[in-house]
Amino acid sequence: MGEVIVITSGKGGVGKTTTVSNIGTGLAMLNKKVVLVDTDIGLRNLDIVMGLENRVIFNLVDVIEGTCKINQALIRDKRQENLYLMPAAQSRDKTAVTPEQMKLLCDDLKQEFDYVLMDCPAGIEQGFLNAVAGADRALLVVNPEVSSVRDADHVTGLLQKNGIMNDNVGLIITRYRPEMVKNGDMLSKEDVLDVMGLKLMGIVPEDENIIVSSNNGTPLVGSDCNAGRAYMNICRRIQGEDVPIMEFEKKGFFARLFGKKN
Amino acid sequence: MGFMDLFKKKEVNSGKTAKNRLQLALQADRAGVSPDVMEQMKRDIIAVITKYIDIDTEGLDIKVDHNGLDGQGDGPSIYASIPIRGTKKDE
Numbered sequence: 001m002g003e004v005i006v007i008t009s010g011k012g013g014v015g016k017t018t019t020v021s022n023i024g025t026g027l028a029m030l031n032k033k034v035v036l037v038d039t040d041i042g043l044r045n046l047d048i049v050m051g052l053e054n055r056v057i058f059n060l061v062d063v064i065e066g067t068c069k070i071n072q073a074l075i076r077d078k079r080q081e082n083l084y085l086m087p088a089a090q091s092r093d094k095t096a097v098t099p100e101q102m103k104l105l106c107d108d109l110k111q112e113f114d115y116v117l118m119d120c121p122a123g124i125e126q127g128f129l130n131a132v133a134g135a136d137r138a139l140l141v142v143n144p145e146v147s148s149v150r151d152a153d154h155v156t157g158l159l160q161k162n163g164i165m166n167d168n169v170g171l172i173i174t175r176y177r178p179e180m181v182k183n184g185d186m187l188s189k190e191d192v193l194d195v196m197g198l199k200l201m202g203i204v205p206e207d208e209n210i211i212v213s214s215n216n217g218t219p220l221v222g223s224d225c226n227a228g229r230a231y232m233n234i235c236r237r238i239q240g241e242d243v244p245i246m247e248f249e250k251k252g253f254f255a256r257l258f259g260k261k262n
Numbered sequence: 263m264g265f266m267d268l269f270k271k272k273e274v275n276s277g278k279t280a281k282n283r284l285q286l287a288l289q290a291d292r293a294g295v296s297p298d299v300m301e302q303m304k305r306d307i308i309a310v311i312t313k314y315i316d317i318d319t320e321g322l323d324i325k326v327d328h329n330g331l332d333g334q335g336d337g338p339s340i341y342a343s344i345p346i347r348g349t350k351k352d353e
Contacts, residue, residue, distance in 0.1 A: 048283065048284075048287055051283075053283070053286075053287045053290070053296065054286070054287075054290075054296050054298040054299075055296070055298060056296050056299070057296075057299050057302075090291055090294070091294055211276075212276040214280075215276035215277060215279050215280035215283075216276050216279055216280075217283060
């Protein structure tokens with residue numbers, strides 16, 4: 001029996017979809033059978049970030065409404081053969097499905113897959129309730145920035161109301177800029193953890209490669225860059241491995257090049 | 263070409279890729295059907311119809327229109343214009 005994990009944040013634009021695509025791909029690389037469910041009905045995006053936008057035939061709403069079988073709406077990933085995507089409907093809205101229906105869907109998917117990752121829409125309305133309904137645990141994506149942390153903290157309360165207690169919530173800090181933290185101009189990971197009181201599942205530094213990877217529709221997890229390594233570490237932690245939190249290169253580019261100590 | 267140009271060029275490439283992918287995706291979103299699905303559908307329609315009727319596959323035109331029949335409909339419709347050469351019975 002698999003596990004359903006919702007990836008949520010409250011605030012939009014913090015990196016939920018990027019995180020889902022990379023964690024899904026990473027877990028599949030670790031030989032797990034994974035399905036990604038885009039629950040952002042009306043604003044689907046996970047398909048294009050994964051490079052699968054041309055393969056969409058059926059979607060989540062078709063499955064819920066019984067227009068097609070679950071398997072017909074699962075798109076197999078281009079690279080990982082044990083990774084699948086169930087895309088969101090584009091021409092409908094969040095009211096097309098209910099939390100009860102989503103829970104039943106999650107229960108079905110859990111039978112087939114090791115991990116069911118729910119990509120939650122921004123906001124805390126019905127789309128959020130749909131995404132969390134069948135989840136066993138949550139990954140909360142947060143930027144080291146006041147509005148994001150505040151919204152994420154509010155979401156922890158809503159997760160509890162929906163039966164996901166803090167023990168089952170892991171924090172992922174994205175868009176982290178070690179240089180700014182070093183200069184005292186950005187919330188540090190310790191600051192965020194102090195304020196939020198959750199367990200840390202990983203830190204993903206701001207990395208231009210993330211934009212290039214979504215341009216190309218190719219997740220970067222496991223590749224030779226900071227964000228790629230950070231996402232792979234998160235995948236290992238999700239599996240229960242004890243992987244230390246990555247320390248980012250503190251030296252600047254030129255300092256490394258010329259061997260200066262700093 | 264300098265060392266840094268290597269990186270610049272790479273970025274431009276992925277930006278171009280992004281634009282091309284977006285143009286296709288937006289077109290598909292507006293029509294409600296992705297290009298691959300459209301192609302598959304055309305092939306299937308041709309396969310079914312040629313079982314019964316001899317059609318001119320070159321002159322075949324299948325498209326999704328947003329405004330429905332004669333611009334009066336409520337929502338996208340699929341139009342198929344399929345020139346007939348003759349029925350299979352004629353042969």
